[in-house]
Amino acid sequence: MKKKPLRPLVFLASWLVLSLAAAPILPAQEGDTQNTESSFEITRLVLCKAVENREPVDIVENFTLADQKAYCFMAVANSGQEQTLVFRWQFEDEEYYRLETKIGTSTNWRTFSTVTLRAGSWKVEILENEQVLQEIAFNCSE
Numbered sequence: 001m002k003k004k005p006l007r008p009l010v011f012l013a014s015w016l017v018l019s020l021a022a023a024p025i026l027p028a029q030e031g032d033t034q035n036t037e038s039s040f041e042i043t044r045l046v047l048c049k050a051v052e053n054r055e056p057v058d059i060v061e062n063f064t065l066a067d068q069k070a071y072c073f074m075a076v077a078n079s080g081q082e083q084t085l086v087f088r089w090q091f092e093d094e095e096y097y098r099l100e101t102k103i104g105t106s107t108n109w110r111t112f113s114t115v116t117l118r119a120g121s122w123k124v125e126i127l128e129n130e131q132v133l134q135e136i137a138f139n140c141s142e
Contacts, residue, residue, distance in 0.1 A: 039080025040103060042126060045134050046073050054110045063117055063140045072124040072136065073112040076103050086127040087113035092120050 047063075048056035048071045056073040063070050072087055083103040089096045099113040113124070117140045125135040 038128075040076050040078035040083050042074060042134055043077050043108070044073070044075035045126065045136060047071065047124070047136055047138055048073055051112045056112075060138075062138050065117060065119055065140065065142050067117060067140075069114050070117050070122070070138070070140070071112050071114045073110070074126060076109045076111075077107050078103050078105050078109055079107075080105065083128070085133070088125040088127055089113070089115050090123045090125065091118060096122075 046056050046059045047061065049058035049060060049063075049067055049069075051057065051071055051073055056071065072089075074085075074087075076083075076085075082105065085101055085103055087099045087101065089098070097113075097115050101111050101113070103109050103111070119140050119142045121137070121139055123135055123137045126133045
């Protein structure tokens with residue numbers, strides 16, 4: 001049996017590998033069909049008086065000073081990589097407190113933030129890269 005030379009096959013394979021390695025990688029252009037949608041969705045955002053067993057307790061729309069603390073509970077479905085979101089609490093239109101939180105990959109990632117209350121007008125914003133994704137406004141009465 002006569003052996004066939006492998007030299008042309010090796011040359012062709014080498015040429016293909018080098019051609020692919022040298023091909024330019026171009027940035028996505030407007031109109032490309034790449035998925036630029038977020039890989040996460042806030043599925044629940046509520047105010048409550050406590051969080052127990054990773055669930056909100058006594059969901060409310062407003063607070064009184066007798067409540068002492070306000071909780072903002074958030075559930076997120078995240079099918080992608082870890083995300084960083086921020087709870088930004090505002091009191092009387094001024095930033096009062098912010099909490100940066102990591103959101104892992106999960107269909108039901110739950111987290112919360114809390115502040116000590118003062119009487120007045122409040123708002124909690126959920127931020128990604130300083131962009132407001134969702135917000136809840138409420139009042140705290142005496």
